[in-house]
Amino acid sequence: MDFVFLVFSSFSLLADPVNLTYVILGFVIGTIFAAIPGLTATLAMALLLPLTYTLSVETALMACASIYMAGMCGGSITAITINIPGAPSSMMTALDGFPMQQKGKGALALGHAALGSMFGGAVGALLLIAVAPFVAELSLLVKTTGKFSLLAFALIVVVIAQRGRIPQAGLAACIGLMLATVGLDAMEPITRFTYGYSSLTAGIDLMPVIIGTFAIAEVLTQASARIDISAAAAAAANKVKIRRRDFLPPLSEIRKIGFGCYFKSCLIGYFVGTLPGAGGSMGSFLAYTETVRNSSEPETFGKGNPQGIAASESANNAVCGGAMVPMLTFGIPGDPITAIMLGVLVINGIQPGPQLMADQAGLIAPMLAALLFSAVVLIPLTLWLIGPYFIKIVSVRKDVLYAVIALLAVVGSFVATYSTFQMFMALGMGVLAFYLRRNGFPVITMLLGYILGPNLEEFLRRSLALSNGDPTTFVTNPDSLFFVALTLVFVYFLVIRKPANTPGTAKAK
Amino acid sequence: MLLNRQMVFLYVTLAVSVGYLVTALSLGAPIAESGLTPAFFPILVGAAAIVFCSVLILQALRDRPEPAPEDAIRSYTHLWVVVAIFLYIVAFKPLGYFLSSSLFVFALILLFSNFEKLVLKAIISVAIVGVAFVMFQQLFGVRLPTLWG
Structure with missing residues (x-):
């Protein structure tokens, strides 16, 4: 209960003009990046990561929280108005949003999307605030062998969640683990894989990995793209006229959608968010599927049913709260954005893990307050104030945009250590991530392999040292056995059992 | 294949x-x-x-690979971007932030567009570099290398 009070008392930090400015700025930047097809809020956060060096940790985390929330709802703008989802999590929103736009109800669809996002974001944040302290207390019960099994569970789930490309995901995870082993060994004074370069003794820094993976790789991907959708998107955007007064959904429509639909979608999004690697797109897909399944008129979905928008947007914004649970309690990021948030903690010398909520509650509480504030205040406010103009941002010049991104990325990687070595490292990581993406390898598994690798190795070695080399320790310790069993359950559902086909979602596949 | x-x-x-x-x-x-x-x-x-x-x-x-369409145009722009970033990093300290960044941004704008309106693009490049300098050095207190030390 103390933590809940701490979070609500942290709202006073938002009265500080500096904090409020960064939270609002973060939200606007996150929305712009999410709205432009090809760019993501992850990229925005990766570019802003170097700047967090100069901010206080509280302010940096609050800005990250608002970018995260904005990133989940910003993609709906172009999904609805021009049928090009700005972010993957808004893919399901386009199914009903664009048909509404074609019927002249685009502004109303945006209103429904904002309402769903607001509700989903708020419920997700409240659940996080209520649940995280209990999960953190439970996480303290997990001992060394259990920690290894938990990390292995997270990595295995991220790999097997990539249905149809499990070998690619496995190889990407191995590449991440390889990168994690570079540098000084955690338990013995031995350097590994440095090949004589003293700059590698401390290992590969998180900053160039994130900047390379998300920013430089994105610039290279756009440079190699043969089809430029920005011109088509800009042409479509110029035809769209949006009036503020049409944003407000009538009460009768909200009643028709039903509180149950909103709440169930929030719960689906929240629980999907807690799974490593699942993310907003899976959350909105499952919530949409469930809504279609339960609807008395499933044939109306995909033709402009506001319930589809509400389900999709409630779920993807609730993912924000869910994804932070494993990150804050176990140090396991659920998606790329929480991985970058983890980076903000690490570069400020804070060790994520079970002790984080107990030792650093004062740092975490403002971030959760900012998450709730972004959902309840900034989502509707942003739509009302700048909604009619947001659609124009897809008209931004691609050449200038990517030149700016490249400049911020390369100079940003210099900021950490004032060394050009980190810049070269960011370039190397960018090239690696670009070729991985180009060949169908999920880079999120590489990133999670890199982030979880050091602890995975350390807990494996400590577990076996404690058990005198007996590997059965992983099934004889109850905490470890729990995660081993959980891994097997996920393997059964994600690999062995075939997924059922649901009508009404064929267009999204 | x-x-x-x-x-x-x-x-x-x-x-x-x-x-x-x-x-x-x-x-x-x-x-x-x-x-x-x-x-x-x-x-x-x-x-x-x-x-x-x-x-x-x-x-x-x-698995038999799908044959690529004969008229497909291969794009090598990404390789030029890699070269541009590499040269930028090499020149970053010796040339200083302003000169190296202006050339880098100008080169990238050309790579992402075409070789027209060069003066306008050069002005945009300098403006971008100036704004980024203010953001990094003045707003966030990051020291960037300059030719004047």
């Missing part, structure tokens, strides 16, 4: 994985009396990477 783009990537990854495993083996025995050594985990990861690589190579060899 044994050498399409994806196969080349897989062969390179396999070669790197083998190199990684060989280096891991050179670290010493994976298991000692005191437990697992620093070599154990890398050996495990290297071996797993080789297994995944081999599976993917076999899959690619078994």
Whole structure:
């Protein structure tokens, strides 16, 4: 209960003009990046990561929280108005949003999307605030062998969640683990894989990995793209006229959608968010599927049913709260954005893990307050104030945009250590991530392999040292056995059992 | 086809994985009396990477690749972007932030567009670099290299 009070008392930090400015700025930047097809809020956060060096940790985390929330709802703008989802999590929103736009109800669809996002974001944040302290207390019960099994569970789930490309995901995870082993060994004074370069003794820094993976790789991907959708998107955007007064959904429509639909979608999004690697797109897909399944008129979905928008947007914004649970309690990021948030903690010398909520509650509480504030205040406010103009941002010049991104990325990687070595490292990581993406390898598994690798190795070695080399320790310790069993359950559902086909979602596949 | 783009990537990854495993083996025995050594985990990861690589190579060899359309235009812009970033990093300290960044941004704008309206693009490049300087140095207190020290 103390933590809940701490979070609500942290709202006073938002009265500080500096904090409020960064939270609002973060939200606007996150929305712009999410709205432009090809760019993501992850990229925005990766570019802003170097700047967090100069901010206080509280302010940096609050800005990250608002970018995260904005990133989940910003993609709906172009999904609805021009049928090009700005972010993957808004893919399901386009199914009903664009048909509404074609019927002249685009502004109303945006209103429904904002309402769903607001509700989903708020419920997700409240659940996080209520649940995280209990999960953190439970996480303290997990001992060394259990920690290894938990990390292995997270990595295995991220790999097997990539249905149809499990070998690619496995190889990407191995590449991440390889990168994690570079540098000084955690338990013995031995350097590994440095090949004589003293700059590698401390290992590969998180900053160039994130900047390379998300920013430089994105610039290279756009440079190699043969089809430029920005011109088509800009042409479509110029035809769209949006009036503020049409944003407000009538009460009768909200009643028709039903509180149950909103709440169930929030719960689906929240629980999907807690799974490593699942993310907003899976959350909105499952919530949409469930809504279609339960609807008395499933044939109306995909033709402009506001319930589809509400389900999709409630779920993807609730993912924000869910994804932070494993990150804050176990140090396991659920998606790329929480991985970058983890980076903000690490570069400020804070060790994520079970002790984080107990030792650093004062740092975490403002971030959760900012998450709730972004959902309840900034989502509707942003739509009302700048909604009619947001659609124009897809008209931004691609050449200038990517030149700016490249400049911020390369100079940003210099900021950490004032060394050009980190810049070269960011370039190397960018090239690696670009070729991985180009060949169908999920880079999120590489990133999670890199982030979880050091602890995975350390807990494996400590577990076996404690058990005198007996590997059965992983099934004889109850905490470890729990995660081993959980891994097997996920393997059964994600690999062995075939997924059922649901009508009404064929267009999204 | 044994050498399409994806196969080349897989062969390179396999070669790197083998190199990684060989280096891991050179670290010493994976298991000692005191437990697992620093070599154990890398050996495990290297071996797993080789297994995944081999599976993917076999899959690619078994599946017939889709023939590329004859009129498909190959784009090499990304390679030029890599070269531009590399040269920018090399020139960053010797030339200073302003000169190196202006040339870099100008080059990227040209790579992402065409060789028209060069003066306008040069002015945009200088403006971008100026704004970024204010943001980094003045707003966030980051010291960037300049020719005047």
